[in-house]
Amino acid sequence: MAGQGWRWMLGLCTAILAAGALHWAEAILAPVAFALFAIALVWPLQRAAQARVPQTVALLATVLVALTVLVALTTASGWGFGRVARWVIAEAGQLQLLYARNLEWLETRGIDASGLAEQFDMRRLVRVAQAVILQLQGIVSFLALMLVFVILGLLEVEVARRQLARLGGERPALAGLLRALERTAAKLRAYMLVRTVMSLATGLAVWGFARLAGLDLAAEWGVIAFVLNYIPFIGSLLATLFPTLFAALQFGTWQAAVAVFLALQAIQFLSGSYLEPRLAGARLALSPFMVLLAVFLGALLWGIPGAFIGVPALIAVLTLCEEFPGSRWVAALLSGRAPGEG
Known part of the structure; x- marks a missing residue:
């Protein structure tokens, strides 16, 4: 029993x-x-092309092709977030007045909002904009290094x-490893296909709703929702919170913000929770x-890149566990499938 405890401690220390x-x-x-991850996605294209040229x-x-897709996603993300940031900065004065008015509304109802009074000012907006620019510059260098490894x-x-x-x-x-890698x-590839289809559908739905609701920058919110939905949970939450906060600032009422949310x-x-699991099927159940x-x-x-790559890494680990008898129970336990499914 003591030996087993030491093994668990050793495993925990190794993981840390x-x-x-x-x-x-x-x-x-x-990178x-x-x-x-990119090689796994584009290798069928490379193999098919090598048979002809x-x-x-x-x-x-x-x-x-890979570079075009990466640049398109990066450009779309930068365009969406950049347009929203520029709108907020351009309307900073009006937003400051609206923020102060809301604080007064809280004060009249006996809610102490003195601690929030200095949390919204132009200097904070400028710092956020500068941080976005630095992040975009970091993404460019990240993509350049990643492409070298892809090539x-x-x-x-x-080979x-x-x-x-x-x-x-x-x-x-080694034969099992090769099968697991394939x-x-x-x-x-199946995961990214499903994720792309659902992100595109979500982006279009958000754009359509924003247009009907009269929310400014409807196209930008659609693009942001499309990009962020590649990150499960966190991306979906941010794609909801950003337009909600924006609606509160644009319409000036909490009722409008709640309706948008x-x-x-x-x-x-x-x-x-409904469409994506049915498209993914039991094969990708997690x-x-x-x-x-x-x-x-x-x-x-790894920050935002790590949030994106986390689920593909989980898929890879569980697929490797499925291949070998000694770790198959781990894949079965964490697959999200009931016994006898898939």
Whole structure:
């Protein structure tokens, strides 16, 4: 019994040290993780192109497609958030008056709001805008480093696959690893397809509602909802809170803010809790608790990039566990499927 306790303590210490190492090496490991994720997504395109054109041409075409998608998503995100930030800064004076009026409304009802009086001013808005610019600059350098790893990785995918297939004849564990990697890549492609379809549907729904409600910057809110919905839970929550706060500032009443919040929550619930599980099916079923844990743990280690990559990393880990008998129970426990499903 004592020996088992020591093993648990050793495992816990190892996990803490590994988490610290991941956080400390974020500048290198985060682009590598995203590069592996991107390679898993675009490799079928690379393989199909190589069957028709030379490898160099196929590689350039694949990288160009990946770069186009990344630039489009980054540009859309920057455009949406940038437009909202510029609107808030342009209307800062009016918003300051509205904020003061709301504080007075609270005071007349016996609610002490003195501690909030200095929480909203122009200097804070300027600092937020500067922080957004710095984040965008960081994203550009992050994408550049990631693309280097993608190019190098795509050149070696087929070589690594053949090596694992050859060595797998002598070492069954390597054959199992190859099967797990292939299944992981297929699952990640299915996950991103479902996530993209549902993010697009959610973005269109948010845009349509914002237009009907008369909320300014309707297109921007739709784009922001589309981008943020790639991050489970946290992204959906932020895609609801931002327009809600904006509605409170634009319309000047808490009733309008509550109405916007409830409507956006209904859209998010329909998308994330009803439609998406049916599109994903049992093959991609995950424990909601583990999904939330993966998102928050990823955010703790690597910020927003970590929140995004957390669920794909969870899918990869569980697929690896499914392949080997000794860890299969872990995948079954955390899959979110009832016994006999999938």
